[in-house]
Amino acid sequence: MPEARVIPLRPDDDEPRxxxxxxxxxxxxxxGGLEFLRRRLTGDYDTDEFGFxxxxxDHVLLPLLRPLFSRWFRVETHGVENVPDTGGxxxxxNHSGTVPLDAMMATVAxxxxxxxxxxxxxxxxxxxxxxxxxxxxxxxLGSTLACNEDAERLLTGGELVGVFPEGFKGxxxxxxxxxxxxxxxxxGFVSAALRTGAPIIPCxxxxxxxxxxMIGNAxxxxxxxxxxxxxxxxxxxxxGPLGLVxxxxxxxxxxxxxxxxxxxxxxxxxxxxxxFNLTDQVRETIQQSLYELLLQRxxxxx
Amino acid sequence: xxxAVVLVTGVSRWLGGALAAELARDRAVERxxxxxxxxxxxxxxxxxxxxxFVRADxxxxxxxxxxxxxxxxxxxxxxxxxxxAGSGGRGxxxxxxxxxxxxxxxxxxxxxxxxRFVLKSSSAVYGASSRDPAVFTEAMQARRVPSxxxxxxxxxxxxxxxxxxxxxxxxxxxxxRFTNFIGPRIDSVLTHFLRMPLVPTALGxxxxxxxxxxxxxxxxxxxATTGDFAGTxxxxxxxTLLLSQVIRRLGRLQVPLPSPALGSLGRVTHRxxxxxxxxxxMRFLNFGRVVDTTVLREEFGYTPRYTTEQALADxxxxxxxxxxxxxxxxxxxxxxDLVARVGSAAGAVGERLWPAPPTPGLRxxxxx
Numbered sequence: 001m002p003e004a005r006v007i008p009l010r011p012d013d014d015e016p017r018x019x020x021x022x023x024x025x026x027x028x029x030x031x032g033g034l035e036f037l038r039r040r041l042t043g044d045y046d047t048d049e050f051g052f053x054x055x056x057x058d059h060v061l062l063p064l065l066r067p068l069f070s071r072w073f074r075v076e077t078h079g080v081e082n083v084p085d086t087g088g089x090x091x092x093x094n095h096s097g098t099v100p101l102d103a104m105m106a107t108v109a110x111x112x113x114x115x116x117x118x119x120x121x122x123x124x125x126x127x128x129x130x131x132x133x134x135x136x137x138x139x140x141l142g143s144t145l146a147c148n149e150d151a152e153r154l155l156t157g158g159e160l161v162g163v164f165p166e167g168f169k170g171x172x173x174x175x176x177x178x179x180x181x182x183x184x185x186x187x188g189f190v191s192a193a194l195r196t197g198a199p200i201i202p203c204x205x206x207x208x209x210x211x212x213x214m215i216g217n218a219x220x221x222x223x224x225x226x227x228x229x230x231x232x233x234x235x236x237x238x239x240g241p242l243g244l245v246x247x248x249x250x251x252x253x254x255x256x257x258x259x260x261x262x263x264x265x266x267x268x269x270x271x272x273x274x275x276f277n278l279t280d281q282v283r284e285t286i287q288q289s290l291y292e293l294l295l296q297r298x299x300x301x302x
Numbered sequence: 303x304x305x306a307v308v309l310v311t312g313v314s315r316w317l318g319g320a321l322a323a324e325l326a327r328d329r330a331v332e333r334x335x336x337x338x339x340x341x342x343x344x345x346x347x348x349x350x351x352x353x354x355f356v357r358a359d360x361x362x363x364x365x366x367x368x369x370x371x372x373x374x375x376x377x378x379x380x381x382x383x384x385x386x387a388g389s390g391g392r393g394x395x396x397x398x399x400x401x402x403x404x405x406x407x408x409x410x411x412x413x414x415x416x417x418r419f420v421l422k423s424s425s426a427v428y429g430a431s432s433r434d435p436a437v438f439t440e441a442m443q444a445r446r447v448p449s450x451x452x453x454x455x456x457x458x459x460x461x462x463x464x465x466x467x468x469x470x471x472x473x474x475x476x477x478x479r480f481t482n483f484i485g486p487r488i489d490s491v492l493t494h495f496l497r498m499p500l501v502p503t504a505l506g507x508x509x510x511x512x513x514x515x516x517x518x519x520x521x522x523x524x525x526a527t528t529g530d531f532a533g534t535x536x537x538x539x540x541x542t543l544l545l546s547q548v549i550r551r552l553g554r555l556q557v558p559l560p561s562p563a564l565g566s567l568g569r570v571t572h573r574x575x576x577x578x579x580x581x582x583x584m585r586f587l588n589f590g591r592v593v594d595t596t597v598l599r600e601e602f603g604y605t606p607r608y609t610t611e612q613a614l615a616d617x618x619x620x621x622x623x624x625x626x627x628x629x630x631x632x633x634x635x636x637x638x639d640l641v642a643r644v645g646s647a648a649g650a651v652g653e654r655l656w657p658a659p660p661t662p663g664l665r666x667x668x669x670x
Binding site: 025026027031038040041042043047053132135136139147149150 | 432433435506507543548589590625634638641646
């Protein structure tokens with residue numbers, strides 16, 4: 001019979017027992033909130049040349065998105081180890097869901113689930129920055145205009161850049177075309193990566209397609225409002241503001257193995273054939289990964 | 303080789319006067335000639351030292367005679383007005399900016415003695431729109447070419463200066479694209495705008511602002527005049543701030559108004575010669591503009607002493623804030639103290655009402 005092991009109940013008996021540190025008490029939280037308010041009122045925080053406001057992002061925008069991330073969509077993140085801890089990288093993802101929630105969730109995923117708490121700097125369409133409130137908020141969240149100059153500047157600065165090459169074609173596609181990738185723009189993202197030697201990290205997002213299933217597109221209304229599409233979903237605009245609540249689909253975000261670009265050299269950006277091939281390779285990888293994730297997911301809502 | 307005879311236009315404004323004074327202090331410079339349509343104020347005049355003031359209009363061919371008789375070798379063109387309010391309306395402003403520059407360049411082209419031309423330009427040439435890249439380098443151009451106002455004038459002026467450089471390849475031409483000036487002494491659109499206790503801005507927009515301290519502006523102008531840099535260079539401080547942040551740091555109150563309302567407010571304030579809300583100014587206040595200063599630091603060889611943040615802080619020291627930061631800090635500290643006291647009191651009451659369960663352990667056994 002093996003000897004019973006002696007388990008010391010309280011090895012350091014003379015030390016006063018310290019209760020396990022709970023997450024910040026309410027007083028500390030209120031004090032932190034007051035300190036935040038002071039910083040905001042006196043302008044005592046930093047913003048970068050793209051208009052990124054880390055203080056606002058960390059204390060207001062990310063906390064607002066977190067319940068959506070963990071409770072509503074129950075996002076599962078796979079393959080964060082494929083995203084480098086430091087240095088530039090270009091995260092290329094599929095775009096879907098009428099409203100760019102996928103971009104927000106990818107931002108939260110990389111910040112909360114990546115050990116280095118990476119910030120995803122998104123590249124947005126012109127329209128985003130034309131709009132009041134949304135435009136300035138996007139900049140504060142770290143986005144900037146999708147153009148080669150900005151992408152290259154961010155990548156050279158060692159930032160993780162997020163791009164959705166499908167653009168409006170992807171996010172505004174009808175529900176019956178879900179999880180089929182659209183054309184990948186003109187491959188501008190590949191040339192930006194080649195010029196800066198940053199790795200391309202393909203990212204597949206499953207779940208966004210079902211948040212606002214777009215069953216119709218009110219094209220005339222869209223043209224009147226100057227929008228690329230005007231979504232009609234089973235709940236919107238039929239249920240009014242209630243239709244704005246996204247359906248609680250189950251989300252999976254997977255980061256694939258990085259595609260290295262540094263060995264081609266910056267001059268390779270001028271070789272259209274290489275750019276096309278790399279674009280296709282990234283697109284195929286994401287499509288493949290989307291199918292795999294769909295097989296993993298038991299049902300749309302669980 | 304330092305310049306022998308320097309001609310500075312726009313010498314009655316603060317920056318022009320300061321540059322002339324700086325050059326006059328330099329013994330290597332033989333003569334400094336200051337030109338302006340209005341005589342400098344007594345205070346500026348005192349500082350000008352041995353600068354010779356010539357009251358002349360650069361829109362008049364007379365300027366050619368001044369350049370020829372004094373055999374000027376370096377011309378610094380600073381007589382460019384950025385607001386209609388400063389020059390008596392948009393008409394005269396455009397005439398001064400565009401026709402004035404053309405006349406001055408025509409005179410310089412004739413004068414064989416001229417071998418250097420320095421232009422005080424502006425980063426306004428890049429325009430301001432939602433489709434701009436975040437940071438402009440010298441090689442980039444405005445995505446949406448400015449259609450009017452100061453930005454259009456600046457573009458035209460640069461165009462004329464470029465053609466002058468083509469026609470007189472022996473002249474070294476430096477175009478300095480300055481960002482917004484700020485500082486305790488300088489007068490600019492932005493300093494006027496930020497001096498108001500209530501600062502109206504466009505609702506839903508927040509511009510990125512890059513500032514340049516007046517001392518750095520002066521140092522860059524002096525270096526451009528006495529040095530031999532030729533080409534175009536962006537001049538701005540390190541770092542950027544958001545407009546809302548600038549207003550908060552100065553302790554002003556931001557009043558966000560819908561853009562159409564801001565436009566009509568602009569027409570009213572403009573009539574009183576107060577603050578200019580021209581469409582172009584509005585676009586700048588909506589989107590802002592940031593320039594890359596690598597060329598300034600590496601090729602031109604000057605690193606601004608003040609960052610955007612420090613320049614703003616220096617300007618703030620001359621302003622009495624509407625909401626002093628100390629008051630805000632005092633209130634929040636007191637509130638924090640209060641919360642801490644309430645928290646500890648609540649904790650004590652909680653302890654009394656629901657005492658913590660006795661710590662399990664072997665103490666009794668051990669004591670026995």
